[in-house]
Each structure stands twice: as C-alpha cells, then as structure tokens.
Amino acid sequence: MSTAEMSTGVTEPKGANNDTVRRLNMIEAINDALDIMLERDPDVIVLGEDVGYFGGVFRCTAGLQEKHGKTRVFDTPISECGIIGVAVGMGAYGLRPVPEIQFADYIYPGLDQLVSEAARLRYRSATEYIAPMTVRTPFGGGIFGGQTHSQSPEALFTHVSGLKTVIPSTPYDAKGLLISCIEDNDPVIFFEPKRIYNGPFSGYYDKPAEPWKRHPQSEVPEGYYRIPLGKARTVTEGEALTVLAYGTMVHVAESVCREKGVDAEILDLRTLAPLDIEAIEASVKKTGRCLIVHEATRTSGFGAELSALVTERCFYHLEAPVERVTGFDTPYPHSLEWAYFPGPIRIGEAIDQLLSE
Amino acid sequence: MADRPDADREAGANKPALRLHVPEPKSRPGDTVDFSHVPVSQPGKQPRPDEACDARETEGLCHDLIRVLGDDDRAHGPWDPKLDPDTLRTMLGHFALVRAFDERMFRGQRQGKTSFYMKCTGEEATSVSAAMALASDDMVFPSYRQQGVLIARGYDLVEMINQIYSNKGDKLKGRQLPIMYSSREHSFFSISGNLATQTPQAVGWAMASAIKGDSRIAATWVGEGSTAEGDFHSACTFATVYNAPVILNVINNQWAISSFSGFAGSERTTFAARALGYGLAGLRVDGNDALAVYAAQRWAANRARANAGPTLIEYFTYRAEGHSTSDDPTGYRSAQEREEWPLGDPVMRLKNHLIALGEWDEDRQTEMDREAAERVKAATKEAEKNGILGHGMHQPFRTMFEDVFEELPWNLKEQAEQATRERLIKFNGGRPK
Numbered sequence: 011m012s013t014a015e016m017s018t019g020v021t022e023p024k025g026a027n028n029d030t031v032r033r034l035n036m037i038e039a040i041n042d043a044l045d046i047m048l049e050r051d052p053d054v055i056v057l058g059e060d061v062g063y064f065g066g067v068f069r070c071t072a073g074l075q076e077k078h079g080k081t082r083v084f085d086t087p088i089s090e091c092g093i094i095g096v097a098v099g100m101g102a103y104g105l106r107p108v109p110e111i112q113f114a115d116y117i118y119p120g121l122d123q124l125v126s127e128a129a130r131l132r133y134r135s136a137t138e139y140i141a142p143m144t145v146r147t148p149f150g151g152g153i154f155g156g157q158t159h160s161q162s163p164e165a166l167f168t169h170v171s172g173l174k175t176v177i178p179s180t181p182y183d184a185k186g187l188l189i190s191c192i193e194d195n196d197p198v199i200f201f202e203p204k205r206i207y208n209g210p211f212s213g214y215y216d217k218p219a220e221p222w223k224r225h226p227q228s229e230v231p232e233g234y235y236r237i238p239l240g241k242a243r244t245v246t247e248g249e250a251l252t253v254l255a256y257g258t259m260v261h262v263a264e265s266v267c268r269e270k271g272v273d274a275e276i277l278d279l280r281t282l283a284p285l286d287i288e289a290i291e292a293s294v295k296k297t298g299r300c301l302i303v304h305e306a307t308r309t310s311g312f313g314a315e316l317s318a319l320v321t322e323r324c325f326y327h328l329e330a331p332v333e334r335v336t337g338f339d340t341p342y343p344h345s346l347e348w349a350y351f352p353g354p355i356r357i358g359e360a361i362d363q364l365l366s367e
Numbered sequence: 368m369a370d371r372p373d374a375d376r377e378a379g380a381n382k383p384a385l386r387l388h389v390p391e392p393k394s395r396p397g398d399t400v401d402f403s404h405v406p407v408s409q410p411g412k413q414p415r416p417d418e419a420c421d422a423r424e425t426e427g428l429c430h431d432l433i434r435v436l437g438d439d440d441r442a443h444g445p446w447d448p449k450l451d452p453d454t455l456r457t458m459l460g461h462f463a464l465v466r467a468f469d470e471r472m473f474r475g476q477r478q479g480k481t482s483f484y485m486k487c488t489g490e491e492a493t494s495v496s497a498a499m500a501l502a503s504d505d506m507v508f509p510s511y512r513q514q515g516v517l518i519a520r521g522y523d524l525v526e527m528i529n530q531i532y533s534n535k536g537d538k539l540k541g542r543q544l545p546i547m548y549s550s551r552e553h554s555f556f557s558i559s560g561n562l563a564t565q566t567p568q569a570v571g572w573a574m575a576s577a578i579k580g581d582s583r584i585a586a587t588w589v590g591e592g593s594t595a596e597g598d599f600h601s602a603c604t605f606a607t608v609y610n611a612p613v614i615l616n617v618i619n620n621q622w623a624i625s626s627f628s629g630f631a632g633s634e635r636t637t638f639a640a641r642a643l644g645y646g647l648a649g650l651r652v653d654g655n656d657a658l659a660v661y662a663a664q665r666w667a668a669n670r671a672r673a674n675a676g677p678t679l680i681e682y683f684t685y686r687a688e689g690h691s692t693s694d695d696p697t698g699y700r701s702a703q704e705r706e707e708w709p710l711g712d713p714v715m716r717l718k719n720h721l722i723a724l725g726e727w728d729e730d731r732q733t734e735m736d737r738e739a740a741e742r743v744k745a746a747t748k749e750a751e752k753n754g755i756l757g758h759g760m761h762q763p764f765r766t767m768f769e770d771v772f773e774e775l776p777w778n779l780k781e782q783a784e785q786a787t788r789e790r791l792i793k794f795n796g797g798r799p800k
Binding site: 055081082086087089091092095096097098099102103104105107118119123126127130131133134135136137138139142171172174194195196240283284285286287291364 | 373405506508535538539540542543547549550551555556559560561566567568569570571573574575576577578579597598600601602604605608619770771773776777778
C-alpha cells in the first residue's frame with residue numbers, strides 16, 4: 011500500500027461491531043480501552059506513577075481519574091516492586107488491576123513479583139488464586155532515550171512460564187488487544203512501543219514523522235471490541251519471503267520492503283506468548299525464507315526462539331538460512347542511536363542476503 | 368582547605384582508619400549464653416493507647432515490650448484481653464496440636480516420607496493467638512512458619528499432610544515444596560518460597576477491600592530477617608500512603624537460618640521502631656505471651672477495621688529449633704540458648720496461667736497432649752493411604768502442565784504429549800506406536 015493510498019478516505023473498520031469510527035493515535039486508543047474497561051467492569055483498577063491526576067507522562071491515562079474517581083485510577087509511590095506486589099494482592103482479592111510501569115527499563119525492581127509471584131500464582135495454588143493483571147509499560151527505542159528509556163526486555167518475560175506478552179503496533183490493535191489483556195485471567199505484560207505512540211515509523215529518522223491519522227490502522231471503532239491474544243496479523247501478503255516482526259519494527263520492515271519492491275509477507279506477531287505458531291509455519295512454508303526483526307539485543311533475544319521454531323518446523327521448506335536483524339549486543343546508546351537501531355540498511359542487507367541464496 | 372591532607376602526605380593519613388562493622392551474635396557454639404540484652408519488661412506496665420490514636424503515640428511501645436502474663440502466671444495491666452477460660456483452653460488446644468503436628472512431620476521427614484519440613488516450636492503463639500484475634504474471613508498472607516494459623520482456623524490435618532507428602536490427595540497436585548500450603552476456603556494465601564513478597568500483596572489485598580467498601584482486613588507475617596527485603600519497605604510505604612487496613616506482623620525469632628537478627632539491623636533499634644519512620648502504628652510484644660499476642664493483634668485489627676490505619680507489630684520470640692529439616696543449628700549458635708531464653712515457652716506459660724486460674728491441671732494437659740498426638744497420628748495414617756513422596760502415588764503427571772495458564776497453549780500441549788510418550792517408553796518397555 012502506497013503512502014498516497016494510506017492517506018485516502020476512511021476504510022471499513024475490521025472486526026468491530028460498532029459503526030462509528032474515529033481516527034486515534036496509539037495513546038488515544040490505549041486511553042479509550044482503559045476508559046471502556048473502567049466503565050464496563052467495576053473491578054478494573056488503574057494504578058502507577060503519575061497515572062492519576064496528571065494522566066500519565068505519555069497521557070495514556072489522561073482524564074480517567076476525573077471520570078472514574080480516585081479509588082479506581084490513582085497515583086502510586088515510586089516503587090515498581092510495590093506497584094506490582096499490591097496488584098498481585100488486588101488480583102487475589104478479585105480485582106482486575108492494570109498497573110503501569112513508566113518505562114519498561116524500570117520494570118526490573120518488580121521482576122521478582124512478576125516472575126515468582128504473578129506468573130506462578132495460578133500454578134502453585136492449583137487455581138485457588140490467580141493474578142488477572144495487565145502490566146502496561148512503554149518500551150523500545152528510536153526516541154533518543156539513551157540506556158534507560160529505550161530498552162526492549164521482552165525476552166526476559168517470554169522466558170517465564172505463566173506470563174503472556176503482548177505488543178501492539180497500531181492504534182486499532184492497541185485498543186482491541188488491551189481490552190483482551192484486561193479481560194484475560196492470566197498476567198499479561200503489555201509493551202507499548204513508544205516510538206509509534208504518535209505515528210508509524212519508517213526507520214528514516216531524518217524524514218518528517220507521519221501522524222497516525224494518515225494510516226488506515228488509526229481507524230478505531232468506538233466502544234468495546236477485542237482482538238484475540240495469540241493471533242498474528244498479516245500486514246502484507248507476499249511470496250518472496252516471510253518477515254516476522256512486532257511493535258515499531260513492523261512499520262520499519264514494511265517501509266523497507268515497500269521501498270525495495272520486495273514481495274514480502276509481513277506478519278505482525280502481536281502476541282509473543284502465546285505465539286501464533288500456525289500463522290508463522292504456514293507463511294514460512296509458503297515463502298521458504300524467513301527474516302526476523304526486533305529492536306532488542308541479539309543474543310538470547312526473542313528472535314533466537316523464533317529462529318529455532320522456524321528451523322525445527324519448516325526445515326525442509328527453507329531455501330535459505332533464517333536471518334535475524336536486531337539491536338546490537340550493547341546497552342542502548344544515546345548519541346549513536348541510529349547506528350544501533352536496526353534500520354533500513356541493516357534490514358535491506360538481510361533481505362538481499364536471504365533472496366540471493 | 369584545613370580538612371584537606373597535606374599535599375605531600377597520603378590522602379587521609381591524618382585521619383583514623385575507617386573500620387567496617389560486621390555484627391556478631393553474643394554467643395556461638397560452646398559459649399556461655401548471654402541474654403542480658405534481651406528486654407524483659409514488667410508485665411502490665413505498658414500503656415494501651417486508644418486504637419484510633421495517632422501513630423506517633425505508639426512510639427514508647429515500639430521500644431518497650433508489651434507483656435501481660437507475669438511470673439505469677441496471672442494476667443496484668445491494660446493489655447489483658449480478658450479472655451474467658453473456654454477460649455484460653457481452645458488456644459491451648461491449638462498449641463498442643465501444632466506442637467504434636469510439628470513433632471510428627473519432622474519425624475516423617477527423617478523417615479523419608481517427605482523431603483522437607485519446618486517447625487515453629489516456641490513461636491506457636493505468634494500464629495495461633497494472633498489468628499484467634501482476627502475474624503475467620505480476614506485474609507492472611509503468611510510466611511512458611513505460620514502453620515498455627517491453619518490449625519487455629521480448623522484446616523483439615525489430612526489435607527496438610529497430603530500437601531507435605533505431595534501425594535495423590537495433595538490439593539496442590541504435588542507442585543509445591545512441603546508446607547507451602549494454600550487454602551482459599553480458610554482465607555489463607557498461597558505460600559511462596561520468595562521471602563517478603565507476601566507483604567506488599569497483603570497491602571494490595573487490604574487496599575482492594577477498602578476500594579470495594581468491604582469490612583474485611585488483611586494480615587501478613589514476615590520474619591525479622593526478611594524485613595531487609597525491598598518488598599517489606601514497599602509494603603510499609605504503600606500501607607501508610609493508602610491507610611490500608613492491614614497488619615504487618617514481624618516475627619523476630621532472633622535467627623534467619625544462621626544469621627542472628629543483627630544482620631537484619633537489630634543492633635541499634637527495634638523492628639517495631641521502623642513503624643515510626645513510615646507513620647505506621649508500632650507495637651513490640653512478648654511473642655511467647657499468648658495473651659499479649661492476642662491483645663496486640665486485636666488492637667491492630669480494631670484499628671484497621673475502623674479505618675484508623677495499619678499497624679506494624681514486632682513479636683519478640685525465639686526460634687527454638689533448627690531453621691528446617693535441612694538445618695543444624697549447633698553449627699552456629701549455642702545449644703544453651705533455647706534453655707535459657709528469658710521469655711520462656713508460650714505453651715507452658717499459657718498452661719500455667721490456666722492452672723493459676725483454677726481452670727486447668729496437669730492431668731488434663733497430659734490428656735490434651737495425648738489426644739493431640741493421637742489426632743495427628745490418625746490423620747497421618749489417613750494421609751498415607753494417598754501415598755508418601757517418591758512412592759508413586761502422586762498426581763497424574765499430565766497435571767504438571769495444567770494451570771500454568773487458564774488454557775493450555777500449543778507448546779504445553781506438545782510438551783504434555785512428549786511426556787506421555789516418555790511414560791509409555793518407561794512403563795511399556797518400548798516406543799509407543
């Protein structure tokens with residue numbers, strides 16, 4: 011789809027029951043999902059640093075406290091272990107907490123509560139207690155965030171049995187997936203790619219940013235709708251190769267493939283755990299080539315799991331080794347961000363390599 | 368510039384050398400025991416402020432030790448909960464049962480019936496008496512040494528032993544290490560091996576109860592060693608910020624495995640006194656005085672229930688036995704400590720109180736102990752019908768894959784099938800067709 015096509019008229023909303031459609035950016039879509047769930051379910055509670063009166067440092071919770079009250083949407087002390095720990099207790103009581111961790115880079119103080127408690131609670135109590143919580147947290151780079159405002163720690167969570175990991179890449183998905191996460195009875199980490207809060211990203215940081223309103227996936231139906239967890243989205247259909255991506259990198263990969271004129275089948279995984287293995291398998295068996303793209307560091311990143319699965323399951327259909335395009339195995343740098351970021355050059359090289367074999 | 372060392376001298380050479388202080392307990396194996404630092408306050412002399420008081424009014428109580436039972440075996444002072452003899456006998460009955468249970472389960476571990484056990488000997492009051500001061504539907508978030516709460520709430524002994532044996536009757540399906548009980552029916556939260564994680568969870572539960580306008584409160588237990596965990600700090604902060612209806616019980620039994628309480632910070636202050644810095648009400652209580660424990664827990668429960676705020680209670684007691692069946696305390700502390708602990712034994716003290724009241728006698732005590740031992744023995748036999756650890760009568764192996772998530776994802780389905788094949792190979796002597 012060309013940029014010109016993307017900017018033309020309203021297309022039909024997909025999967026929604028509601029006729030009214032608004033063009034929202036990802037922040038507004040997330041805010042809308044929270045608003046709807048606070049309205050629908052009196053057990054939904056939103057908590058975190060600066061989420062209450064102020065409405066969040068990224069405005070995702072703006073207006074929610076005023077509308078739903080201070081006991082439903084409130085500010086917390088600066089303590090990630092406390093935020094996640096009390097959310098586990100609230101879940102045990104029967105509430106459905108939606109804690110926010112201001113940046114994924116700051117989730118580590120809460121890791122014990124997530125890994126040892128939230129993820130294990132259903133299992134260790136044989137379903138007596140559950141942790142139906144959704145931890146929302148902005149992640150990813152591309153914003154000059156330096157070491158502690160850019161990280162992509164998803165692989166730390168996909169490695170934990172008992173946790174679900176969800177990453178939207180569009181406003182439409184962000185709303186529908188977040189509603190599904192909040193209603194899910196398992197603990198979910200909902201990573202929000204902050205580079206694309208306001209608009210999709212081509213990977214060319216030196217070009218003007220596109221706003222969401224020019225993108226068809228910014229058409230967000232009013233009211234309640236869900237996107238099921240564990241189901242990938244086919245961004246583009248193609249025959250030459252399969253691209254597996256999520257979050258910001260869906261848009262970067264799409265832009266590179268379009269630019270190069272490659273007939274790529276791009277899958278936006280949307281949920282890393284549980285993974286849509288059927289969609290991955292079907293696509294790679296069709297194309298015979300697979301490129302995996304993520305921002306996170308390479309070694310033991312989620313791409314390694316994807317590569318292993320593709321190799322195990324599609325080995326006799328592969329016409330070239332599986333390629334991984336990732337961040338480098340360094341802490342996220344500040345000044346050298348665009349040398350670190352897996353942008354068009356790195357992706358383009360990998361595509362050339364895949365198609366040459 | 369006067370504070371700067373001379374340019375031609377080594378930096379700091381004009382100052383005394385700094386020294387790192389590494390705490391050391393008063394006695395080690397073979398040493399004469401010195402308990403002179405242990406506070407033994409006069410029973411009945413501690414004031415009992417109003418339950419709705421400002422947290423600052425509890426400052427004196429954070430450094431004192433609330434005691435009710437005197438050397439004369441009588442109850443003294445404003446903290447006397449004035450329990451009727453039937454309630455006291457019930458409490459004593461729970462003590463007897465906990466002690467009998469611990470004895471038999473410890474022996475069961477030594478006989479190889481299970482892998483692990485932890486006694487609470489000497490600390491029975493801190494769970495039984497505290498639990499009796501709460502409503503039965505107040506939610507408790509225990510550590511691993513509060514089996515007394517389950518006993519006081521009437522949990523089935525057979526269920527407890529099934530869990531310890533990880534047998535086919537185990538409600539937790541053999542997934543959990545022995546003694547990591549869970550009973551939603553008894554408002555008893557699932558025990559975790561990770562220390563102090565339950566403390567912010569208890570605060571969160573209490574916040575939820577307040578959000579919903581409920582009347583139930585939460586109580587949590589944590590050892591003095593685990594108060595050093597960051598979670599405990601978070602729990603205290605969140606409790607005070609939201610005025611959560613929660614009780615934070617710190618069981619100061621002097622030892623965290625081999626580390627004496629100095630390594631959790633006891634040398635220069637009390638654990639109760641930490642409450643003050645957070646703006647929590649704080650009480651420091653003789654943990655071997657069943658009446659004082661009951662009274663303090665009731666005070667804190669009333670305070671929480673009246674929206675007057677959370678309370679941190681330090682129960683000062685002594686871990687009379689090893690940390691666990693995997694621990695030998697003669698490797699790090701004097702064997703005489705237990706004998707000479709100045710606050711005595713909670714069971715004996717309550718028994719002597721009832722005798723002093725003319726409501727009990729040695730013969731009835733002997734009979735109570737015998738009945739408790741019989742009850743535990745009968746429950747053990749019943750549980751052993753469901754198997755003991757490692758004798759094959761465990762949960763079906765497929766249950767290993769259940770409850771990781773609400774629904775089985777594809778990868779766990781595949782792994783469950785793999786496990787099925789492995790079982791067929793193991794027991795059918797060849798690969799399945």
